[in-house]
Amino acid sequence: MNDMTDGEKGLGENPREIVLRPMAPIVPATNIAGNSLMFVISIMSFLACLTLGAVIMVQDTANSWQSQISREITIQIKPESGMDVDAELAKARDIALSFSGTTGATIVDTAATARLLEPWLGEGLDMEELPVPRLVIITIDETSPPDFAGMRAALDDSVKNAFLDDHRTWVDRLVAMANTTVIIGLCVLALVFIATVLTVIFATRGALSGNHHIVEVLHFVGAEASFVASKFQKHFFMIALKGALAGGLGATIAFAVAGLWANARIATPESDQAMALFGGFSMSAGGYIGALSIVVITAVLTALTTRITVIRTIMEIDLIRSDPTRSI
Known part of the structure; x- marks a missing residue:
C-alpha cells in the first residue's frame, strides 16, 4: 500500500501535489x-x-x-624715464585711501609683478629694464563703493601716468563668455x-x-x-x-x-x-x-x-x- 509509482514519486509525497517549474524571464538577464x-x-x-x-x-x-570685482579695483602706473615709480605708487595709494568706501591698499612689488608675467615672458625678468606698469590694488566696500569718477580725476591731477581700472568692462565680457x-x-x-x-x-x-x-x-x-x-x-x-x-x-x-x-x-x-x-x-x-x-x-x-x-x-x-x- 505504501509503494508509490514512478509517476507519483515525481509529484512528491502527495500524489495530487504539483511541482511548478520557475518561469524563465521574458528578457534574458544577461546577454x-x-x-x-x-x-x-x-x-x-x-x-x-x-x-x-x-x-x-x-x-x-x-x-x-x-564677487572679486565688487571688492577690488586697480591703479596702474606706467613708468617712464626719470620717474620715481615708488613715490608715485605711494601717492596713488594715499589718494585712493582718502576716499570713503576704500578699505585698504596694497602696492604690488617688483617680485610679485615679475611672477605675474612669468607665464608669458618666462623667469628671471629684470623689471628695471622693462616698462611694465606697476599696480596698486585697492579693496573697496561692496555695499558702499567709492566715487570712481572723483578718484580718477584726483589721480589725473596728482599722479603721473596713472590709470584707474575698475575691471568692469573685461569682467563683463568674461562673465558673458561664461554664461555662453x-x-x-x-x-x-x-x-x-x-x-x-x-x-x-x-x-x-x-x-x-x-x-x-x-x-x-x-x-x-x-x-x-x-x-x-x-x-x-x-x-x-x-x-x-x-x-x-x-x-x-x-x-x-x-x-x-x-x-x-x-x-x-x-x-x-x-x-x-x-x-x-x-x-x-x-x-x-x-x-x-x-x-x-x-x-x-x-x-x-x-x-x-x-x-x-x-x-x-x-x-x-x-x-x-x-x-x-x-x-x-
Whole structure:
C-alpha cells in the first residue's frame, strides 16, 4: 500500500501535489546586447556628468569673478624715464585711501609683478629694464563703493601716468563668455540625453525583436501590455542604473584627479592662471548632487523610454492582428 509509482514519486509525497517549474524571464538577464547597452549608457553618463561638472565649475568661477570685482579695483602706473615709480605708487595709494568706501591698499612689488608675467615672458625678468606698469590694488566696500569718477580725476591731477581700472568692462565680457559656455554645456547635456533615449529605443526594439514570439504569445493569451512592459522596464532600468553609476563614478574620479593635479602644481604661474580661469578643478556639493541626479535621471528616463516603446510595439502588434495588410 505504501509503494508509490514512478509517476507519483515525481509529484512528491502527495500524489495530487504539483511541482511548478520557475518561469524563465521574458528578457534574458544577461546577454551581449545588454552588456553593450550598459557600456554605452556608462559612456553617456560619464559625458553628461563631465558636462554638468564643467558647467557648474564655470558658473562658480563666473560668480567668483563678479564677487572679486565688487571688492577690488586697480591703479596702474606706467613708468617712464626719470620717474620715481615708488613715490608715485605711494601717492596713488594715499589718494585712493582718502576716499570713503576704500578699505585698504596694497602696492604690488617688483617680485610679485615679475611672477605675474612669468607665464608669458618666462623667469628671471629684470623689471628695471622693462616698462611694465606697476599696480596698486585697492579693496573697496561692496555695499558702499567709492566715487570712481572723483578718484580718477584726483589721480589725473596728482599722479603721473596713472590709470584707474575698475575691471568692469573685461569682467563683463568674461562673465558673458561664461554664461555662453553654460548655455552650450546645457545644450550638450540635452543632446547626450537625447542620444541615450534613442539608444534605449533601439535596444528595446532589438530585445522585442529577439523575443517577439514570446511577447506575442503572452499578449494573445491575456497578458496586458503593461505587464509585459514592466518586465522590460525592470530589465533595462537595472542595466541603465549600473551603467549610469559607473559613468558617474568615472566622472567623479576624473574631477578628483584634476583637483589633485591642480593642488600638486599649486603656487606655480600655470596653476595660478588655470585656477583663476577655471577654479580649483574640484566638484562642489552641487556637482556631486548633480552627478547623482544624472544617474537617477538616466535610469528613470531609460525605464520610461522602454515602457513607452514596449507598449507602442504591442499596440502595433494589435493593429497588425486586426488588419493583416498593415506592417510594423
